[in-house]
Protein backbone atom coordinates (compact mmCIF):
# COMPACT_ATOMS: atom_id res chain seq x y z
CA UNK A 266 0.00 0.00 0.00
CA UNK A 267 1.26 3.48 -0.86
CA UNK A 268 2.50 5.76 1.94
CA UNK A 269 0.08 8.36 3.24
CA UNK A 270 1.06 11.99 2.75
CA UNK A 271 -0.77 14.82 4.50
CA UNK A 272 -1.07 17.92 2.32
CA UNK A 273 -2.09 21.16 4.00
CA UNK A 274 -4.10 22.62 1.17
CA UNK A 275 -6.44 25.36 0.06
CA UNK A 276 -4.36 26.32 -3.00
CA UNK A 277 -4.13 25.36 -6.69
CA UNK A 278 -0.71 23.84 -5.99
CA UNK A 279 -2.06 21.60 -3.22
CA UNK A 280 -4.74 20.28 -5.60
CA UNK A 281 -2.17 19.69 -8.34
CA UNK A 282 0.14 17.88 -5.92
CA UNK A 283 -2.66 15.60 -4.69
CA UNK A 284 -3.49 14.76 -8.31
CA UNK A 285 0.16 14.05 -9.14
CA UNK A 286 0.66 11.79 -6.11
CA UNK A 287 -2.59 9.86 -6.56
CA UNK A 288 -2.34 9.69 -10.36
CA UNK A 289 1.29 8.58 -10.36
CA UNK A 290 0.79 6.01 -7.58
CA UNK A 291 3.52 7.85 -5.64
CA UNK A 292 1.55 8.19 -2.40
CA UNK A 293 -1.96 8.20 -0.98
CA UNK A 294 -2.68 11.93 -0.45
CA UNK A 295 -4.92 13.27 2.29
CA UNK A 296 -5.63 16.99 1.81
CA UNK A 297 -6.48 19.09 4.87
CA UNK A 298 -8.64 22.16 4.29
CA UNK A 299 -9.35 24.83 6.88
CA UNK A 300 -13.04 24.83 5.97
CA UNK A 301 -13.26 28.51 5.00
CA UNK A 302 -14.92 27.87 1.60
CA UNK A 303 -18.47 26.53 1.50
CA UNK A 304 -17.94 24.34 -1.58
CA UNK A 305 -14.23 23.68 -2.04
CA UNK A 306 -12.95 22.55 -5.45
CA UNK A 307 -12.65 18.77 -5.93
CA UNK A 308 -9.37 17.18 -4.80
CA UNK A 309 -7.84 13.80 -5.73
CA UNK A 310 -7.58 11.38 -2.80
CA UNK A 311 -8.99 11.85 0.69
CA UNK A 312 -9.97 15.21 2.19
CA UNK A 313 -10.35 16.29 5.82
CA UNK A 314 -11.92 19.58 6.78
CA UNK A 315 -11.13 21.74 9.81
CA UNK A 316 -8.24 22.79 12.00
CA UNK A 317 -6.15 20.46 14.15
CA UNK A 318 -6.19 22.47 17.36
CA UNK A 319 -2.71 23.97 17.09
CA UNK A 320 0.71 22.38 16.59
CA UNK A 321 0.18 19.73 19.29
CA UNK A 322 -3.05 18.60 17.64
CA UNK A 323 -1.39 18.44 14.23
CA UNK A 324 1.56 16.46 15.63
CA UNK A 325 -0.85 13.98 17.18
CA UNK A 326 -2.78 13.74 13.91
CA UNK A 327 0.46 13.03 12.02
CA UNK A 328 1.47 10.26 14.42
CA UNK A 329 -1.99 8.69 14.75
CA UNK A 330 -2.54 8.77 10.99
CA UNK A 331 0.75 7.00 10.27
CA UNK A 332 1.77 9.68 7.80
CA UNK A 333 5.11 9.27 6.02
CA UNK A 334 5.41 12.96 5.14
CA UNK A 335 3.75 16.36 5.48
CA UNK A 336 3.59 18.94 2.70
CA UNK A 337 2.62 22.47 3.70
CA UNK A 338 1.13 23.72 0.43
CA UNK A 339 -0.92 26.48 2.04
CA UNK A 340 -1.23 30.02 0.77
CA UNK A 341 1.93 32.21 1.05
CA UNK A 342 0.04 34.53 3.43
CA UNK A 343 -1.26 31.71 5.68
CA UNK A 344 1.48 32.20 8.28
CA UNK A 345 -0.02 30.51 11.29
CA UNK A 346 -0.66 27.11 9.77
CA UNK A 347 2.82 27.11 8.19
CA UNK A 348 4.47 27.76 11.55
CA UNK A 349 2.30 25.05 13.12
CA UNK A 350 3.25 22.62 10.35
CA UNK A 351 6.98 23.09 10.95
CA UNK A 352 6.64 22.68 14.71
CA UNK A 353 4.29 19.68 14.49
CA UNK A 354 6.51 17.85 12.01
CA UNK A 355 9.48 18.26 14.35
CA UNK A 356 7.48 17.00 17.31
CA UNK A 357 6.11 14.00 15.40
CA UNK A 358 9.46 13.35 13.62
CA UNK A 359 7.70 13.35 10.24
CA UNK A 360 9.55 14.78 7.19
CA UNK A 361 8.01 18.10 6.14
CA UNK A 362 8.29 20.18 3.01
CA UNK A 363 6.84 23.61 2.27
CA UNK A 364 5.60 24.26 -1.26
CA UNK A 365 5.39 28.01 -1.91
CA UNK A 366 4.68 29.35 -5.36
CA UNK A 367 6.95 32.15 -6.60
CA UNK A 368 5.95 35.74 -5.93
CA UNK A 369 4.87 37.96 -8.84
CA UNK A 370 7.45 40.37 -10.21
CA UNK A 371 6.46 43.70 -11.77
CA UNK A 372 7.07 44.15 -15.49
CA UNK A 373 8.17 47.37 -17.19
CA UNK A 374 4.62 48.73 -17.69
CA UNK A 375 3.23 47.68 -14.29
CA UNK A 376 2.39 50.56 -11.93
CA UNK A 377 2.87 48.87 -8.55
CA UNK A 378 3.12 50.60 -5.19
CA UNK A 379 4.38 48.20 -2.51
CA UNK A 380 2.85 48.08 0.96
CA UNK A 381 3.77 46.07 4.05
CA UNK A 382 0.22 45.12 5.03
CA UNK A 383 -3.46 46.01 4.60
CA UNK A 384 -3.19 49.19 6.71
CA UNK A 385 -0.22 50.31 4.60
CA UNK A 386 -2.17 49.51 1.42
CA UNK A 387 -5.15 51.56 2.61
CA UNK A 388 -2.84 54.51 3.34
CA UNK A 389 -1.15 54.14 -0.07
CA UNK A 390 -4.54 54.25 -1.81
CA UNK A 391 -5.38 57.44 0.04
CA UNK A 392 -2.04 58.91 -1.13
CA UNK A 393 -2.80 58.18 -4.81
CA UNK A 394 -4.96 61.30 -5.00
CA UNK A 395 -7.71 59.57 -6.99
CA UNK A 396 -10.78 61.68 -7.81
CA UNK A 397 -13.57 61.45 -5.21
CA UNK A 398 -15.81 58.38 -5.47
CA UNK A 399 -13.26 56.47 -7.59
CA UNK A 400 -13.69 52.69 -7.39
CA UNK A 401 -10.91 50.47 -6.04
CA UNK A 402 -10.91 46.73 -6.71
CA UNK A 403 -9.98 44.70 -3.64
CA UNK A 404 -8.66 41.24 -4.52
CA UNK A 405 -8.23 40.30 -0.86
CA UNK A 406 -9.73 37.86 1.61
CA UNK A 407 -12.88 39.17 3.20
CA UNK A 408 -11.26 38.89 6.65
CA UNK A 409 -8.60 41.40 5.61
CA UNK A 410 -10.54 44.38 4.31
CA UNK A 411 -11.40 46.26 7.51
CA UNK A 412 -8.55 48.80 7.06
CA UNK A 413 -10.08 50.01 3.76
CA UNK A 414 -13.34 51.06 5.41
CA UNK A 415 -11.36 53.96 6.91
CA UNK A 416 -10.20 55.41 3.56
CA UNK A 417 -12.29 58.52 2.86
CA UNK A 418 -13.76 59.36 -0.53
CA UNK A 419 -13.28 56.02 -2.31
CA UNK A 420 -15.69 53.27 -3.29
CA UNK A 421 -14.59 49.66 -3.09
CA UNK A 422 -15.43 46.51 -5.05
CA UNK A 423 -14.55 43.36 -3.12
CA UNK A 424 -14.43 39.96 -4.81
CA UNK A 425 -15.18 36.90 -2.67
CA UNK A 426 -15.47 33.17 -3.41
CA UNK A 427 -18.75 32.81 -1.52
CA UNK A 428 -21.47 35.49 -1.55
CA UNK A 429 -21.32 37.82 1.47
CA UNK A 430 -23.11 40.94 2.64
CA UNK A 431 -21.19 44.16 1.87
CA UNK A 432 -18.84 44.68 4.85
CA UNK A 433 -19.56 48.46 4.89
CA UNK A 434 -21.89 50.68 2.84
CA UNK A 435 -19.14 51.98 0.51
CA UNK A 436 -18.08 48.47 -0.46
CA UNK A 437 -19.83 46.48 -3.19
CA UNK A 438 -19.23 42.74 -3.37
CA UNK A 439 -18.88 40.56 -6.46
CA UNK A 440 -18.60 36.78 -6.42
CA UNK A 441 -15.84 35.10 -8.40
CA UNK A 442 -13.83 31.92 -8.22
CA UNK A 443 -10.65 31.31 -10.26
CA UNK A 444 -9.16 30.42 -12.58
CA UNK A 445 -9.41 33.90 -14.06
CA UNK A 446 -8.25 35.12 -17.46
CA UNK A 447 -7.07 38.55 -18.53
CA UNK A 448 -9.98 39.33 -20.87
CA UNK A 449 -12.59 38.59 -18.18
CA UNK A 450 -10.62 40.52 -15.57
CA UNK A 451 -10.37 43.49 -17.90
CA UNK A 452 -14.12 43.40 -18.53
CA UNK A 453 -14.74 43.35 -14.76
CA UNK A 454 -12.43 46.32 -14.14
CA UNK A 455 -14.01 48.30 -16.98
CA UNK A 456 -17.60 47.42 -16.02
CA UNK A 457 -16.96 48.50 -12.42
CA UNK A 458 -15.10 51.69 -13.58
CA UNK A 459 -12.15 50.66 -11.41
CA UNK A 460 -9.41 53.30 -10.99
CA UNK A 461 -6.96 51.29 -8.83
CA UNK A 462 -6.49 47.87 -7.30
CA UNK A 463 -5.16 46.49 -4.02
CA UNK A 464 -4.02 42.89 -3.62
CA UNK A 465 -1.45 40.70 -1.95
CA UNK A 466 1.55 39.22 -3.73
CA UNK A 467 0.08 35.74 -3.73
CA UNK A 468 1.78 34.58 -6.93
CA UNK A 469 0.36 31.88 -9.17
CA UNK A 470 -0.84 31.68 -12.73
CA UNK A 471 -4.50 32.59 -12.70
CA UNK A 472 -4.25 35.34 -10.07
CA UNK A 473 -1.81 37.11 -12.37
CA UNK A 474 -4.63 37.80 -14.86
CA UNK A 475 -5.99 40.75 -12.85
CA UNK A 476 -2.52 42.32 -12.83
CA UNK A 477 -2.18 41.89 -16.59
CA UNK A 478 -5.60 43.51 -16.98
CA UNK A 479 -4.59 46.40 -14.68
CA UNK A 480 -1.40 46.89 -16.69
CA UNK A 481 -3.35 46.91 -19.96
CA UNK A 482 -5.65 49.59 -18.54
CA UNK A 483 -2.76 51.58 -16.99
CA UNK A 484 -4.19 51.22 -13.47
CA UNK A 485 -2.07 51.56 -10.31
CA UNK A 486 -1.87 48.45 -8.13
CA UNK A 487 -1.10 48.58 -4.42
CA UNK A 488 0.73 45.31 -3.83
CA UNK A 489 1.05 43.92 -0.31
CA UNK A 490 4.43 42.26 0.19
CA UNK A 491 4.68 38.66 1.33
CA UNK A 492 5.50 37.68 4.88
CA UNK A 493 8.78 35.79 5.39
CA UNK A 494 8.72 32.28 3.85
CA UNK A 495 8.25 29.14 5.97
CA UNK A 496 11.36 27.49 7.34
CA UNK A 497 13.33 25.23 4.93
CA UNK A 498 13.10 22.92 3.09
CA UNK A 499 10.97 24.98 0.69
CA UNK A 500 10.31 24.25 -2.99
CA UNK A 501 8.52 26.43 -5.54
CA UNK A 502 6.73 23.90 -7.76
CA UNK A 503 4.59 20.79 -7.68
CA UNK A 504 7.22 18.98 -9.79
CA UNK A 505 9.94 19.67 -7.19
CA UNK A 506 7.63 18.58 -4.36
CA UNK A 507 6.87 15.33 -6.21
CA UNK A 508 10.59 14.61 -6.62
CA UNK A 509 11.25 15.38 -2.92
CA UNK A 510 8.49 12.98 -1.89
CA UNK A 511 9.48 10.25 -4.37
CA UNK A 512 12.97 10.22 -2.85
CA UNK A 513 11.56 9.66 0.64
CA UNK A 514 8.65 7.27 0.16
CA UNK A 515 8.38 3.58 -0.53
CA UNK A 516 6.40 2.66 -3.65
Ligand SMILES: NC(=O)c1ccc[n+]([C@@H]2O[C@H](COP(=O)([O-])OP(=O)(O)OC[C@H]3O[C@@H](n4cnc5c(N)ncnc54)[C@H](OP(=O)(O)O)[C@@H]3O)[C@@H](O)[C@H]2O)c1
Nearest residue numbers: 274275297298299315316317318319339340343344345346
Ligand atom coordinates in the same frame (compact mmCIF):
# COMPACT_ATOMS: atom_id res chain seq x y z
N1 LIG B 1 -4.47 33.45 3.60
C1 LIG B 1 -4.98 33.54 2.38
O1 LIG B 1 -5.01 34.59 1.79
C2 LIG B 1 -5.50 32.35 1.64
C3 LIG B 1 -5.84 32.46 0.30
C4 LIG B 1 -6.28 31.33 -0.38
C5 LIG B 1 -6.37 30.15 0.28
N2 LIG B 1 -6.03 30.09 1.60
C6 LIG B 1 -6.12 28.81 2.30
O2 LIG B 1 -7.09 28.96 3.30
C7 LIG B 1 -6.69 28.22 4.46
C8 LIG B 1 -6.69 29.12 5.69
O3 LIG B 1 -5.80 30.19 5.49
P1 LIG B 1 -5.53 31.23 6.68
O4 LIG B 1 -4.70 32.34 6.13
O5 LIG B 1 -6.82 31.53 7.37
O6 LIG B 1 -4.65 30.33 7.64
P2 LIG B 1 -3.83 30.68 8.98
O7 LIG B 1 -4.23 32.01 9.48
O8 LIG B 1 -2.39 30.42 8.73
O9 LIG B 1 -4.37 29.51 9.92
C9 LIG B 1 -5.35 29.72 10.93
C10 LIG B 1 -5.79 28.38 11.46
O10 LIG B 1 -6.62 27.73 10.50
C11 LIG B 1 -6.37 26.32 10.50
N3 LIG B 1 -5.89 25.96 9.15
C12 LIG B 1 -5.32 26.78 8.22
N4 LIG B 1 -5.06 26.12 7.10
C13 LIG B 1 -5.47 24.85 7.29
C14 LIG B 1 -5.49 23.70 6.47
N5 LIG B 1 -5.02 23.72 5.22
N6 LIG B 1 -6.00 22.57 7.00
C15 LIG B 1 -6.50 22.53 8.27
N7 LIG B 1 -6.52 23.59 9.10
C16 LIG B 1 -6.01 24.74 8.61
C17 LIG B 1 -5.37 26.06 11.58
O11 LIG B 1 -6.12 25.78 12.75
P3 LIG B 1 -5.55 24.86 13.94
O12 LIG B 1 -4.55 25.71 14.65
O13 LIG B 1 -6.78 24.54 14.74
O14 LIG B 1 -4.94 23.64 13.32
C18 LIG B 1 -4.65 27.39 11.67
O15 LIG B 1 -4.05 27.59 12.93
C19 LIG B 1 -5.36 27.60 4.13
O16 LIG B 1 -5.63 26.28 3.74
C20 LIG B 1 -4.83 28.41 2.99
O17 LIG B 1 -4.00 27.67 2.13
C21 LIG B 1 -5.61 31.16 2.30
